[in-house]
Amino acid sequence: MSAAVQAIRRQRHDARERPFIVIWESTRACPLACLHCRAEAVPDRDRRELDTAAAKNLLDQVAAFGQPAPLFVITGGDPFQRPDLTELTAYGREVGVRVAVSPSGTPTLTAERLRDLQSAGAVGLSLLSATAQQTLPVARWLAIHLFLLGAATTAIVVWSEHFAVAMLHAPQPDRRWSNARLAGVNTGVVGVLTGVWADLPALR
Template sequence: MSRAIRSPRHSIAERPFIVIWEVTRACPLACHHCRASAQPARDPRELDGADARALMRQVAAFGRPAPLFVITGGDPFQREDLNELISYGTSLGLRVAVSPSGTPTLTRANLTAVRDAGAVALSLSVDGSTAARHDAFRGVDGVFQWTVDAWRAARELGLKVQINTTLTRHSLHDLADIAALVRREGAMLWSGFLLVPTGRGAGLDALTPQEVEDALHFLYDCGSVIATKTTEAHHFRRVVLQRTLHEQCGTRPALGPLHRRLTARADELRLFDGPHRGVRRPPMDVSSGRGFVFVSHTGEVHPSGFLPVSAGNVKDRPLTDLYRTSDLFTSLREVGNLRGACGQCEFNRLCGGSRSRAHAVHGDLFATDPWCAYEPGTFLHRTELQEVLASCAP
């Protein structure tokens, strides 16, 4: 049971599991949810080549095995030196992944160059099961086809592919169809990103906690045929524990109408037919400041790309120091700082809620995650849960 949730092999107080670097904010798209409100032109304050190499040396200084290093944007292909940066990071022993935007730069030639420079994985966004739905969300016609073509090319080139889907009102009722697309095309991982209302995303309609609960349980269902994870939906770890115990005890959770509709659509699509995964992919116990760090295009260090609070700048203080000793990061690693329902919740050590969403909605890093439906202390199998939580204790 302790493997229902994975923990990083090394202390999250000493080194992050993943470092994401926003290489640029330049991007030709106008996605409705963009946290960065990306712009067409590059910012002259971006980390230049020398600064970027210094950053990668700081990441390598955490020790081996080094954190996963993800180059994101904006659109990373707007940097002419992208392949040089990938090659340099790889030479330092970093495992480098790239998260590009769905633009005409997603050519087979560019993907081949990225692979040859040393990148091991590609992360692509799919927010609709059809061109009409996806392109409407991304703000530019043609994005869906560029993305699918790149997806297929990347797999043929031997790159691992992660597909990201933003959970918004736009995509909720399309999730079964998107899951069917992911299963058909094949991916290393399907990640459901639960919207944080920041940047352009602040203008989108909020989901209800019950809708979020239903969506997370549907992602759990999909985990039987697709490797699934979440971003900024840390209560997915709670869902995984609850569902595992329900299955062991022969009970079922009480879910809402969205889950019933998604399940019915999945049945129509025969999503769960055929071979199932032998073992589910356990979610990783990583969240803002706890195994996760984000470096902005100007070098500011944040616990998450969706949490616009900085611990300092890598040009002034090494990333290793900022992650290990800054007040911001150390406070986020202390579960006793959580307030409200998150502070009272028996799952808080393995969940903790989204600090990014708490900050965006309440202006308080440690407030309750407003999109969580769980009421602390109400889970049916209390004795079994306590045994599981004890087995997961560090």
């Protein structure tokens, strides 16, 4: 008779029933024009964006998953282009949803607005990029920005595989395939970093 398998960790909730995180691209508006931007940013807000009432309804839907609610990340474009950002952050706290904000480091990111967000209950802000953008030359700032994106991408590749195996009770994938994926990701990151740092258009 085999011994019972003892769990090495306990999940707070089942990811098959509700997500760990919800990321909302709240607007495409942004004064920056980063080549890598997945949101394909534009200078002005689109009239088809969710208005404040619809955004609050989205937060209600996230809260309906129950506690602990998924982390709700507001990004863009530049989320600070939305005048209701602080109001939505406060509403998230009201309905029991933790709200984090991922700004783009534009001039709209001021100390006053950061204090307002903190008071409204924001649980996280991507401040490193904002600080670097204000103090470094554009080429150096982009290189640091892309390096951080590369680090985040590597973490996603590694942990998504780990969670998929753990939650689906799937067999461990061939390490050669995993290493090849990581090598491909990092080769691309190094190529883009080199192009930006050395100002080589062919590698940007």
